[in-house]
Amino acid sequence: MGEPHVIVHIPLQLFGLNLSVTNFVVMLWVVATVFFFVLFNNLLGLVPIPGYFHAGTSNLNVTATLAVIVFLIVQGVAIKTHGLKYYPGVLFPKGAPFWLKFIIPLMPVVELIGIFARPFSLAIRLFANMTAGHQIIIVLLTGDLIGVTWMLHHGIVWKIISPAPLVGAIVMDAFEIFVAFIQAFIFALLTALYLGEALEESH
Amino acid sequence: MDTNTVAQAAQIISTAALAKLGAGLAIGLGTLGSGVGIGVIFGKSIESAARQPEALPLVQRLMFTGFALVEAQALYALLITFILLAAK
Numbered sequence: 001m002g003e004p005h006v007i008v009h010i011p012l013q014l015f016g017l018n019l020s021v022t023n024f025v026v027m028l029w030v031v032a033t034v035f036f037f038v039l040f041n042n043l044l045g046l047v048p049i050p051g052y053f054h055a056g057t058s059n060l061n062v063t064a065t066l067a068v069i070v071f072l073i074v075q076g077v078a079i080k081t082h083g084l085k086y087y088p089g090v091l092f093p094k095g096a097p098f099w100l101k102f103i104i105p106l107m108p109v110v111e112l113i114g115i116f117a118r119p120f121s122l123a124i125r126l127f128a129n130m131t132a133g134h135q136i137i138i139v140l141l142t143g144d145l146i147g148v149t150w151m152l153h154h155g156i157v158w159k160i161i162s163p164a165p166l167v168g169a170i171v172m173d174a175f176e177i178f179v180a181f182i183q184a185f186i187f188a189l190l191t192a193l194y195l196g197e198a199l200e201e202s203h
Numbered sequence: 204m205d206t207n208t209v210a211q212a213a214q215i216i217s218t219a220a221l222a223k224l225g226a227g228l229a230i231g232l233g234t235l236g237s238g239v240g241i242g243v244i245f246g247k248s249i250e251s252a253a254r255q256p257e258a259l260p261l262v263q264r265l266m267f268t269g270f271a272l273v274e275a276q277a278l279y280a281l282l283i284t285f286i287l288l289a290a291k
Contacts (some may be wrong), residue, residue: 125272128282129271129274
């Protein structure tokens with residue numbers, strides 16, 4: 001790869017980050033790639049051409065793959081920065097009481113669960129946000145609510161409130177745009193947070 | 204309620220029906236905490252923005268971050284609902 005271009009010093013000075021240049025370049029690559037990938041995949045689900053456009057991130061396999069990739073990158077960066085003694089430093093942190101670390105080892109179990117819960121929550125948060133919005137739009141437009149549809153379609157009530165599901169679907173679509181941006185931002189923010197936590201010098 | 208009645212009821216009611224009941228309970232109870240959380244987040248950010256208007260950009264950024272993280276909790280419950288709805 002060689003030396004990073006001197007232009008990366010501009011954001012480093014501008015935002016007052018105390019990272020080394022290679023750390024900053026790595027974080028920039030990972031976080032920017034993740035953000036734009038998630039954002040464009042989220043926004044593709046809003047284009048209304050059925051059969052051609054479908055949000056990639058509304059598939060649990062895609063979000064799980066992204067989460068696993070982020071997890072592996074974070075662990076790799078942590079091992080590269082601190083060496084293999086990163087794990088005892090995380091599982092047995094310095095501030096915890098002694099009897100909780102070694103006599104009854106609850107602290108390592110809790111920390112281990114925390115390490116593995118992060119990619120899970122990343123994957124499921126993105127997947128569920130994308131799927132839930134699309135499901136609500138589908139239910140509103142196709143009227144697939146059993147019982148409620150029958151009641152509404154037979155009588156004067158349907159004639160009065162029949163534009164309501166369409167208006168609801170349009171409002172949910174606007175909300176879906178908002179959710180797409182927010183979820184991409186949250187995914188990138190949490191990736192940057194986990195990377196920063198892995199890069200920090202001492203606990 | 205004696206266990207004999209419960210056992211007889213569990214033999215009659217199919218697992219698919221119980222799964223749908225569980226799905227309804229899951230999404231109903233799951234959005235309770237998330238509703239309270241979102242209300243607290245937005246209330247506090249509105250209050251802090253009204254108290255100090257020049258802190259609004261920072262508060263707004265943290266507000267959207269907190270909103271997405273709290274909303275995710277309710278959507279974990281929705282995921283369980285989808286899993287339970289597909290039970291046979």
